[in-house]
Amino acid sequence: MKTSSLRFSSLRNIILASAMSVLGAAAWAHGDVTPQAVDTKTLPQLGSKWLPSNPYSSGPAFNEALRIGSSAYNQNCARCHGLEAISGGIAPDLRKLDADCTGMADAQKKSACFAEMDEFYVATVRRGRTRDGRVYMPPFEATLSQEAIWAIRTYLETRREK
Numbered sequence: 001m002k003t004s005s006l007r008f009s010s011l012r013n014i015i016l017a018s019a020m021s022v023l024g025a026a027a028w029a030h031g032d033v034t035p036q037a038v039d040t041k042t043l044p045q046l047g048s049k050w051l052p053s054n055p056y057s058s059g060p061a062f063n064e065a066l067r068i069g070s071s072a073y074n075q076n077c078a079r080c081h082g083l084e085a086i087s088g089g090i091a092p093d094l095r096k097l098d099a100d101c102t103g104m105a106d107a108q109k110k111s112a113c114f115a116e117m118d119e120f121y122v123a124t125v126r127r128g129r130t131r132d133g134r135v136y137m138p139p140f141e142a143t144l145s146q147e148a149i150w151a152i153r154t155y156l157e158t159r160r161e162k
């Protein structure tokens with residue numbers, strides 16, 4: 001009797017401890033200081049050299065990049081840029097990021113415009129934004145891999161205002 005209640009209580013402690021670590025992880029994900037690392041091993045790996053434009057925009061990796069990117073966006077960007085990239089006003093509305101390009105009639109000019117935005121996007125996310133010594137946006141280079149940053153871009157492409 002005694003042993004079984006002991007066993008029960010240690011089992012309960014294990015359950016409690018794991019419930020708490022799940023809760024802890026959830027609190028962490030919504031925390032407002034620490035960026036979240038993102039598991040990107042199911043995506044084609046890109047190496048250490050930064051690509052000039054989004055390799056996942058089209059082609060077979062698109063769906064997986066979208067899946068990873070939407071969750072990575074929610075964990076790392078949504079607290080400032082808003083859920084589903086709909087800004088509440090604290091930070092720019094990222095649905096409008098490519099607004100200058102989307103209306104272009106000339107296909108070649110349009111894709112050159114998107115490529116330029118890719119460069120601007122990646123530079124901003126890697127380095128963040130600091131003006132007059134104030135951090136407006138933290139740098140993500142140390143936390144997010146190149147794969148994660150392009151996966152987020154893939155998600156944002158699906159959120160473009162039409």
Ligand code: HEC
Binds near residue numbers: 077079090131
């Ligand atoms: C702490 C809040 C915060 C977080 C977190 C954050 N950003 Fe930002 N971001 C900003 C602010 C504020 C600006 C505008 C900075 C400025 O005025 O110079 C900005 C600017 C940008 C821009 C340039 C937009 C433009 O129109 O100039 C991009 C792109 C961007 N963020 C992407 C991201 C992505 C992707 C993430 C997540 C990986 C992210 N941001 C996380 C606050 C944040």
